[in-house]
Every structure is written in structure tokens, then in C-alpha cells.
Amino acid sequence: MGVLSRVVAAVSALVFAPAASVPAIAAEPPHRVVSMNVCTDQLAMLLAGEGQLYSVSYLASDPSASVLAGEAGRYAVNHGLAEEVFLMSPDLVIAGTYTTRTTVALLRRLGFRVEEFAPASSFADIREHIMRMGEILGRQEKAFELVAQMDAELAELRAQPSSGKTVALYYANNYTSGAGTLVDETVKAAGLVNIADKLGMQGTSQLPLELLVLEKPDLVVTSEGEYAAPALAEQGYVHPAFKALTGGRKAVNVPSKYTICGAPFTLEAVRIMRDAARTQEGKTQ
Amino acid sequence: MIETARYRLLLGLLAAAAIILFVLSLTVGPAAIGFGESIAALFDSKEAGPLALIMQEIRLPRAILGLMIGATLGLSGAVLQGYLRNPLAEPALLGISATASLGAVLAIYTGFSLVFPLGLPLAALAGAVVAVIVVQAMAGMRGGALTIILAGVALSSLAAAMTSLALNLSPNPFAALEIMFWMLGSLTDRSMTHVWLAAPFMVVGWAMLASVGRSLDTLTLGRDAAASMGVDLRRVQLLAVLGTAASVGAATAVAGAIGFVGLVVPHLLRPFVGARPSRLLPASALGGACVLLAADILVRVIAPGKDLKLGVLTAIVGAPFFLWLVYRTRRNLL
Incomplete structure (x- = not known):
């Protein structure tokens, strides 16, 4: 019965109120925002005003995927399902361009305003996403502040001398990140050379x-x-050959939560790699 | 006499083919290393450089496992066909590989094998024993050839479903992707650790299976006749069951379930050995090794970098063969 009544509600919303709930670019910032993607979750958490963000996805509180897992507990949890988002009656839904496709299509048909964000694959993307999120949430000033701070830190990191050491990114199931990925950008910002680039690998491949x-x-x-x-996968x-390669030293561990999503905290990955390269230099000399 | 000479020639040819394929397997891989260079690196000291490391720690274990697992599948297929007197018997079709997979999956994903490494082959062996006992029980109840195969199908489906369930329930998101490995098998990036873990069980299993050859010859005359000629049926049963479970269990624990090798190889070689099971066993072991090494070379040549699973290739060849076999023997079966 519960499902049926929700379907009835959904259908009636579709039939009777399509025009009313599609505001043109809202003059007034949204005040009940639901985010369905771990990356938009985190950007929204960084930028939203008090009480503006209502719900984030369940991944936002997963410490292995989300840097802001500790803060995610303050918001209602969603699983990117159309039904649950519908019942939250948000005035803005934010989603990623790759996940929850059917949900996004359904919510749009039901007249919700949905904003989509593509995954960030460079620092330029991060800058753009922060500014756009600020605009959508009516928090341009805060967004400008964040970008300025990130740019300053990035410039500082890039200004340090590059060691030119080679680095291999080796994730579960032998995956690596080559040209055109955010991880590759962090490697370059850390003053290192990614061997996936040397091998001509594009994107994420094995x-x-x-x-x-x-x-x-x-x-x-x-x-x-x-x-x-x-x-x-791990x-x-x-594998003895892998252990021989790292020579008993532990490989540098960069938690993937810093690079799954592009945000100011992505700089943390740059810092970890730069420090690791410096430590190694100190040892070999 | 001529027959014996022909048999020896066959074994010699198969052994030569296995050696050639073994060497080829050592020289195929994503790192483009020349033939001479790679063979030289095989005997270098490990500190010599990355080539020695690649040859000794990555390609050598892969080739050894290909050889041993292929031999296991060929040998156990021949024994099962002779012992159950069923042309369709083989470890994967009877559900033995699938239940061994389930055992291995439970040992790995619960973390048991991290604490106790031998737990991995032992759990796979336990899984295999369950399947062999079920099949044995079905065969014992005057079950025809079809009954056994149907029991195997049911057992395979159940074990596959339980494997999927266990992997889907794992909190590690990668586990669910590994269903493919356990159902189709692969030798990618295995290490010497896997060789040492599985080899003892496989060798003990081979010894058990090889020792039933003579009794299988007598069994071709029928169970009662064999018993009256002094064949200890209980002993044969114990050796066939435990030998299959130990060797197939260990093989599956490190490489996943690989189908059809045990079915096709004995059938291909039977005409050459005069339909004598005791002669078929060594020939099938060598033939199985050739087939699996060849399949493992092909997965690397056909789709480099795609990590194609072995079971895909063996099924492409094996499944049509199985259908043909069913077609040809259906008059006897039904």
C-alpha cells in the first residue's frame, strides 16, 4: 500500500503540478537541498549555509570514500532513490553525471530542479565546480574564498622544487591513473613523473x-x-615481485578519498606524495 | 608390442608438446622481453634486475601452475570417466570445481586464510569432498549417466549461487567483482606462494589417482566382474574420491574453477591408447597440461591487458564438444 500511495502521489505530481515547481533560475537561494553524489555531498557541505543542506548520500559518511565523513552525520541520509528523494520534497537536487541516472530522469519528470556535476579531472575543474556550487547555493562569497585559499596553497606547493622522481600509482586490481585524471594532476603538482604517462596510458587503466x-x-x-x-583485488x-620492488619499504599510501572527488582537500594527496619523495631523498643521500 | 611402442611415442610427443608450451608460456607477457633474454633472466640472481624478478616471480609460477593444474584436470577427468563409467564425467560438470571454489571463497573472504594459509587449500578440498560424495551417492543409487550429470548441474548452480552470495555480502566492494575469477579461473599474477600452497596437495592427489589405473582397467568389465577378480572397490572409491578432491581442490583454490579440460582431453586421447584407462591416465595428465598452457598463452596473446579468463576459452572449445558428445551418446544414455 505504501508503495502504491507514493506512486499515486508521484503520478499526481506529474499530472497536476509540472509547471508550478520548476522555478526559473531561482532569485532566492534554495533552502532545502538534497545531494545524491559523494562528491557533490562534500562540495555542498563545504559551501552550504546553516540549515540549507538537508540530505547527503550514504557514501558521505563512509570514511574510506569521504573526507568529511565526520560531518555527514548532521544531515539526513539518502541512497539516491527517486522515492526517498521525492518524499524529502527538496527545492534543489544535486547529482553527479554518472550515477543515479534513472533517479535524475524521474525527478526531472516530476518537476524537481536537478543540477548535475561531472567528476573533476583537474584543478581547473575543481575551481569551476566550487564556483558553480557557490552560485547554485547562493554562496558565491564563500566559494570565492575557498578557491582563493586553494589556489594559494596550490601555488605554494608548485613553487617548491620538483624532485623529478618517478612514481607508479598502483591501486586494487592493478589499476593505475594516467593522463587526464585528477590523480595525474596531483602527481604533477607534487613535482613527480607518473610512469603511466611515460607508458602512454590514458585515464584509468590496468x-x-x-x-x-x-x-x-x-x-x-x-x-x-x-x-x-x-x-x-589487493x-x-x-605478491613477492611487488614486495621486492618496494624493497621492504612500505609503499606510499594516499587514501583514495582525497582523489575520488575533486575539492580543496585534494591538495592533501599532493602533500603526502611530496613528503614521501622528500623522505626518500633524505634516505638515499 | 606395436601398441606399446605407439603408446610410448604418444607419451613422448605429449611430453615434448608440454615442454614447448611451458617454455612459450614463460616468454609471453605484457613486458616485451626477447626470447633469449627472458630465458637468461630465468637463471640470473634475483638481485640482477627487474627482468629476473619478472621471470622468476611472475612468469615462472604462472607456467608451473598452468602445467600442474592442466595435469590435474586431465588426470581427474580420466579417472572420473573410468570410475563412474560415464563419458560425461569431469570435475567442473560434476560440481566439484564449483564447490571447491565455494570452500576457497569462504576461507579467503572471512579472513581465515590470512591467519592460517593452509586453510585455503584445505577449505577447497573440503568443498570438493562434499561434491564427490554427493555424486558418488547418486551414482551408487543405480543412477544412470544422466542422473549423475544432473546432480552435478544442481550442485554447481547451488555452489555458484552461494559463492555469489558470500562475495556480495563482503563489505569489500571489490569482492563482488571477483565472482568472475572464481567461476572462470585465471592464472594472472599468481606467485610462488600459490605454487607452494597448492603443489603438495596436487602431487598427493595425483599419486592417489594414478594408483587406481589398474583397477579401472578391470572395472571396464563391470563392477561385479571387477569385484570377483579381486578389485577392492571400497579402496578404489576412496582413492578416486580423495585424489580428485585433493588435486582439484588445490587447483581451484589458487586459480578458480576451469571447466571442460577434464572432459575434452580424455576423449581426444582415448582412441590412441586402446581404451585402456591405465594408459589413458598419464596421457590425459600430459594432454591436460598442454591444453591449459595453450589456453593460458592464448588469453595473453588474444586480449593483452584485458585479463581474459581461462574458463572463457576452455568453454568456447569445450561446450560444443560436450554437446556433440551428448548427441553422439544419447542413445546409450536414454
Whole structure:
């Protein structure tokens, strides 16, 4: 019965009130915002005014995916389902361009205002996303502040001398990030050379263990140990050839939560890599 | 006499093919290393450089496992076909590989095998034993060839479903993606650790399976006749069951379930050995090794970088063969 009544409500909303609930670019900022994507969740949490953000996705409180997991508890939780978002009656829904496609289509048909954000693949994207989120939420000033601060920190990091050391990104299931990814940008900002670029790899693709061993990078960056339960995906990290490559030293662990989503905290990944390169330099000299 | 000479020639040819494929397997991989260079690196000291590391820690274990797992599948297929006197018997079709997978999955994803590494092959062995006992019970109840295969189908589906369930329930998001590995099998990036873990169980299993060859010859005359000729049926049963479980269990624990090799190879070789099970066993072991090494070379050549699963190739060849076999033998089966 519950489902039926919700369907009836949805249909009647579709039939009777399509025009009324589609505001043109709102003169007044939205005051009940629902975000359905872990990246927009975090940008909204950074920018929204008091009481403006109503709900974030369940991933926002997952410490392995979200940097702001601690703060996510203050908001209602959604799972990106049309029904649950509908019942929250938001005046703005924010989503990613790749996930919850059917939900977005349905919510639009029901007359909700939905704003979509593509995943960030560069610092320029992050800048743009922060500014756009600020505009949507009517928080331009705060957005401007965040961007200025991020740019200052980034400039400071880039101004440091680059070590030119080679680095291999080696994630679960042998995945690596090549040209055109946010991770690749952080590697460059850290003054390092990504071996995936040397091998001509584009985007996220698999780097066979053999090639990793052959390239002999100075640093290996992993994101191991993010999940308590074991999986074969992380077996690469215990392979004798991998262990011989890192020479008993632990690989540099850059938690993927810093690079899954582009935000000011992505600079943390740059810092970790830069520090690791410096530590290694100190040891070899 | 001529027959014996022909048999020896066959074994010699198969062994030569296995050696050639073993060496080829060592020289195929994403890192483009020349043939001479790679063989030289195989014997270098490990500190010599990345080439030695690649050859000794990545490609060598892969080739060894290909050889041993192929031999396991060929040998156990031949024994099961002879012992159950069923042309359609083989570890994967009877559900033995699938239940071994389930055992291995439970050991790995609960973290048990991290604490106790031997737990992995032992759990897979336990899974395999369950399947062999179920199949055995079905065969014992005057079950025809079809009954056994149907029991195997049911067992496979159940084990596959339970494997999927266990992997989907894992809090690690990667676990669910690994269903493919456990259902189709792969030798990508296995290590010497896997070889040491699985090899003892496989060797013990082979010894058990090889020892039933003579009894299988007598069994071709029928169970009663064999018993009256002094064959200890209970002993044969124990050796066939435990030998299959130990070798297939260990093979599945490190490489996932690989189908059809155990079905196709004995059938292809039977005409050459004069339909004598004791002669078919060594030939099938060598033939299985050739087939699996060839399949493992092909997955790397056909789709480099795509991590194609072995079971995809073995099924493309094996499933039509199975259908043909069913078609040809259906008069006897029904």
C-alpha cells in the first residue's frame, strides 16, 4: 500500500503540478537541498549555509570514500532513490553525471530542479565546480574564498622544487591513473613523473604487475587497507615481485578519498606524495 | 608390442608438446622481453634486475601452475570417466570445481586464510569432498549417466549461487567483482606462494589417482566382474574420491574453477591408447597440461591487458564438444 500511495502521489505530481515547481533560475537561494553524489555531498557541505543542506548520500559518511565523513552525520541520509528523494520534497537536487541516472530522469519528470556535476579531472575543474556550487547555493562569497585559499596553497606547493622522481600509482586490481585524471594532476603538482604517462596510458587503466616491475619507479603509491575485509583485488600488494620492488619499504599510501572527488582537500594527496619523495631523498643521500 | 611402442611415442610427443608450451608460456607477457633474454633472466640472481624478478616471480609460477593444474584436470577427468563409467564425467560438470571454489571463497573472504594459509587449500578440498560424495551417492543409487550429470548441474548452480552470495555480502566492494575469477579461473599474477600452497596437495592427489589405473582397467568389465577378480572397490572409491578432491581442490583454490579440460582431453586421447584407462591416465595428465598452457598463452596473446579468463576459452572449445558428445551418446544414455 505504501508503495502504491507514493506512486499515486508521484503520478499526481506529474499530472497536476509540472509547471508550478520548476522555478526559473531561482532569485532566492534554495533552502532545502538534497545531494545524491559523494562528491557533490562534500562540495555542498563545504559551501552550504546553516540549515540549507538537508540530505547527503550514504557514501558521505563512509570514511574510506569521504573526507568529511565526520560531518555527514548532521544531515539526513539518502541512497539516491527517486522515492526517498521525492518524499524529502527538496527545492534543489544535486547529482553527479554518472550515477543515479534513472533517479535524475524521474525527478526531472516530476518537476524537481536537478543540477548535475561531472567528476573533476583537474584543478581547473575543481575551481569551476566550487564556483558553480557557490552560485547554485547562493554562496558565491564563500566559494570565492575557498578557491582563493586553494589556489594559494596550490601555488605554494608548485613553487617548491620538483624532485623529478618517478612514481607508479598502483591501486586494487592493478589499476593505475594516467593522463587526464585528477590523480595525474596531483602527481604533477607534487613535482613527480607518473610512469603511466611515460607508458602512454590514458585515464584509468590496468597496469600489469610485469610492467610495473620493469619500469622500476622510485615511489609506489597505493591505496591499500581501506577495507577491513580481504579481497583478491589487493593480492597484488603481497605478491613477492611487488614486495621486492618496494624493497621492504612500505609503499606510499594516499587514501583514495582525497582523489575520488575533486575539492580543496585534494591538495592533501599532493602533500603526502611530496613528503614521501622528500623522505626518500633524505634516505638515499 | 606395436601398441606399446605407439603408446610410448604418444607419451613422448605429449611430453615434448608440454615442454614447448611451458617454455612459450614463460616468454609471453605484457613486458616485451626477447626470447633469449627472458630465458637468461630465468637463471640470473634475483638481485640482477627487474627482468629476473619478472621471470622468476611472475612468469615462472604462472607456467608451473598452468602445467600442474592442466595435469590435474586431465588426470581427474580420466579417472572420473573410468570410475563412474560415464563419458560425461569431469570435475567442473560434476560440481566439484564449483564447490571447491565455494570452500576457497569462504576461507579467503572471512579472513581465515590470512591467519592460517593452509586453510585455503584445505577449505577447497573440503568443498570438493562434499561434491564427490554427493555424486558418488547418486551414482551408487543405480543412477544412470544422466542422473549423475544432473546432480552435478544442481550442485554447481547451488555452489555458484552461494559463492555469489558470500562475495556480495563482503563489505569489500571489490569482492563482488571477483565472482568472475572464481567461476572462470585465471592464472594472472599468481606467485610462488600459490605454487607452494597448492603443489603438495596436487602431487598427493595425483599419486592417489594414478594408483587406481589398474583397477579401472578391470572395472571396464563391470563392477561385479571387477569385484570377483579381486578389485577392492571400497579402496578404489576412496582413492578416486580423495585424489580428485585433493588435486582439484588445490587447483581451484589458487586459480578458480576451469571447466571442460577434464572432459575434452580424455576423449581426444582415448582412441590412441586402446581404451585402456591405465594408459589413458598419464596421457590425459600430459594432454591436460598442454591444453591449459595453450589456453593460458592464448588469453595473453588474444586480449593483452584485458585479463581474459581461462574458463572463457576452455568453454568456447569445450561446450560444443560436450554437446556433440551428448548427441553422439544419447542413445546409450536414454
